[in-house]
Amino acid sequence: MPRIWRPLLVGAVIVLAVFLLAQAQVFEPSASTGGPATGGDFYAGQLVFERECAACHGLQGEGGSGPRLEGTGLGAEVVSSQIRQGSGVMPAGLVSGQDEADVVAYVVSIAGS
Ligand code: HEC
Incomplete structure (x- = not known):
């Protein structure tokens, strides 16, 4: 293979690796990977x-x-x-991550379900 292709090949492999890592969401906080936020704290959620x-x-x-x-x-x-989608005048994404988990725990509790 001509030498000129080597840097390009290395670059392509790096781009592919970064892309695959991003797809796998290795570095994303687990709270944002689908499903309802659970395991929140009622008292923190109240605040x-x-x-x-x-x-x-x-x-x-x-x-x-x-x-x-x-x-x-x-x-x-x-x-x-x-919380994630909002609707009407309620804006989407008011809270996320731990705050979302906590407020969900609080609301579910006052909702009595
Ligand atoms: C700007 C005012 C506003 C704020 C701030 C707001 N909401 Fe809402 N919320 C609404 C409105 C209005 C609706 C009804 C939306 C509709 O009719 O589509 C609603 C709907 C909801 C519903 C659905 C109720 C049902 O019976 O289906 C939930 C749950 C909810 N809000 C939770 C929250 C939580 C938790 C927060 C804080 C993180 C929050 N809201 C902040 C105005 C607000």
């Missing part, structure tokens, strides 16, 4: 809720400009996907 959600959903999730969450029986999947 996140008061900071990010209470303005619309009420301090205890009793409802306000946003719908009531307390006692609605909403499950983790619904709460997680609502």
Whole structure:
């Protein structure tokens, strides 16, 4: 093989390796790889809720400009996907990672499911 091709081949292999690693999401935090956020902390979630959600959903999730969450029986999947996708005037991605897991634990708990 002519020498000129070697650097190109090495470059191509590096690009491919980086691409495959990115595809495998080796370096992504596990919380963002699909499925509802679980394992959150209720008490931390309450603080996140008061900071990010209470303005619309009420301090205890009793409802306000946003719908009531307390006692609605909403499950983790619904709460997680609502947080990630948003809808209506509720913006998507208000919280993520540990904050998301915590607030999901809190909302599921006040929803009573
Ligand atoms: C700007 C106001 C606003 C904020 C802030 C907000 N929401 Fe909402 N939320 C809404 C509105 C309005 C809806 C109804 C959306 C619709 O009708 O499509 C909603 C819907 C929801 C639902 C679905 C309720 C159901 O019965 O299906 C959940 C769960 C929810 N919000 C949780 C949260 C959480 C958790 C936070 C904080 C991280 C939050 N919201 C922050 C306004 C808000």
